[in-house]
Amino acid sequence: MSSKDNKSDSDIAAVVLASMFFALLLLYICTEQFSSDFVNVAWMIPVFPIISFGLILLFGMYDPRRGGSFALVGVGLSSVFSMAVVYEVLFQDSLHGGFIESTRTWFGGETYSFEFGTYIDSLAAILLLVVGFVSYLVVLFSTSYMHEEGDRQVRYFGEICLFVGVMLGLVIANSFLLMFIFWELVGVCSYLLIGFWYEKPSAASAAKKAFLVTRVGDVFLLLGLIILFNTFGTLRYSELFSDPELLAANATEVKWATLCLFGGAVGKSAQFPLHVWLPDAMEGPTTVSALIHAATMVKAGVFLVARAYPLIVHSPDTAIYIAVTGGVTAFIAASMAMVMNDIKRVLAYSTISQLGYMFLALGTGAWAVWHAAEEGLEIHVQGYTAGLFHLMNHAFFKALLFLGAGAVIHSVHTQDMREMGGLRKSMPITSLTMGLGVLSIAGVPFFSGFWSKDEILEAVHHNAEAEGIFGILWWLALLTAAMTAFYMTRLWMMTFSGPDNRKVSEMKPAKDHEETGNWELSQKEVKIHAHEAPLVMTIPLMLLAFMAVFSGFLLFIGDGFGSMVYFGHHESTEGLIQWGIIDHILSSYLTYLSVVVGLTGVTLGYLFYKRSSDGNTILSTSFISDNIVLGPLHTFLSNRLYMAKLFDWFGMRTWDTFAQACDWFDRNIVDGLVNATASITQFFSNKVRKLNSGFTGHYASLTVGGLGAIVLITRVIMPIMGWSI
């Protein structure tokens, strides 16, 4: 590590500390001046990053970090404010499971006035925790990771700030309409950031794909909002959710509205079949991937479903649809992640799979609430809590894994895991922290992923007694857990294990290449050059690793996570407070089942993909491709289930045909009408324009003659005929 790096490290540390100090001071002043509640200054949270977005655009070039300092300060301020709100809402339980809304009228009319404001409850708080924490670390990581980009960092940091700001706005918005505005802004920012290297055609098309695919979902979301507004005349959460009887009375409208809302979530959170954009979104910088996957973009869909929960619990069909979509997505995405060789793509599919878990949990929970209300039962486990718990844990370990992958890519300049290996020695901190992340997502006991995944499985299993489909989903989820453990271990093994030099075969021009053009196979000794990332990059990794290991123990702090984030009322959910208590977890055979499944996956991954002393994995590629079952399956999975081809085929067969028919109609019928009008007009005007002779006398006589004609008609002919004007 050179002294220059050390200098930039202390440089950044100064910015970080200064911004933190400033933030705490500001927080103190705000709360002392205006009220004693942190929640009342929540509206400032999205404002800081958006202001620094503007400042970066104006003054970013004058900053030695090219906007990085502004981003650190802006996002840092909102992080501190977020943490203050989180502390008050989650740990002090100041809202008692309720919410605080503050609202202003933006513009109003006779029948409807558009209001904007904040709506803080435990759901918003948990998202603030995730977004505030992760996005700050990502920005900190970026200041070093994006260093090679030079002046283009200004654009990067500006867009990152806007991205974080609008996501925070989405989280604390107080109506579906305001949320929809931020929702679209999040889409725009993701488009800009995925296409950061827009001169690369693949990046440009990935950005376009992400924008267009999520747009399909957005159309559904807008449709859902229209249905809601037509039915209830408002889109404010507090008004919509306040009257359960009204919701139950309009069951059909609620069902279609929630299905449409979920359509929006499917697009944004990359669920099957709209998952295709997320793996391509890996074209952006790795830090952007970390932000999209852990904090900002894809979590918006989960947030939307959790936000619409008071509506969804009135519609069991929607709940089951959400659960099935989640379960199926979790399974197929995990299966695809097993065969990918690009380290970022593995993580992308893993994100899709884990988001599927969250939707499975949320759908299951909503169905359970509905079922309990129908039968008059007590709710046993809450899928809602499990899903949001997994959301939080996933944010930490997925940000960790992505930033770790970023550090690896930054170091070895490749994304192909086959070209890595043996990085454990040269990158000790990265390999250790990523290892913790892998264990966490794999569901190894006592790591955070274990707790939340276990709760999800239990929630699904609990429903299986009442509704058969949840039994199938439970098996899918269990299989997914095993596959998750397998592919994450594979990722770590292929990247970090083994010696750091090895023989690779490559095609070289033969000695007589000049004359014959022959190539020959030769063995080459390759040493993988890697170096540990600077401190600015490893500190976020260490912090995230700490969270990835310990955030699961939030279950046991105080009354447990279940008493902080839950759906329903305190009184009616006596059983809930017990949620996550350790003897309950230890006494359930389901827990041991998920432990066994997770460990099996890890063991298989270790056995198959451990790099031996020659640097190759034990499970060779030829073994898979020669196998009669695994070979075709491998091809099928690595071609991403032929989804892209299917879409293309479908597009060519249906849409293209339709488009060609439209084209014919447009060219011949529509254009024909227009052209006919034009040519008829032209024909007659060719006759008439001869009047325009250029002789003054002709014009004058026409004027006089016309006047005479008018006088003749109105004064002579019309009186004679008896007409009146």
Next chain:
Amino acid sequence: MIDPINFVVFSSMLLLIGAYGVIRNKNAIVVLMSVEIMLTAANINFVAFSTFYNVLSGQIVVLFVTTIAAAEVAIGLAILLSLFKQRGTIELDLLNRLRW
């Protein structure tokens, strides 16, 4: 008092004479003079009815019309002058380039 019908007939005749002049004459200056005759026809009507109804505003309008007509003639003559410089003629039969 003279019957206003006399004035109306007189001014109509003046108007027709002016219009005939505008239509038939080839010389642009004579056309301008004919336009002045038509304006005078309108002015006679104004004055006649102003006296008939005993309202002064008609005569005021005549003053305005006269003033503006003078300005109009000044502009018209200026246009004709520059036209003559460019084309060497002010015969309207020869100035028919602005047409279909």
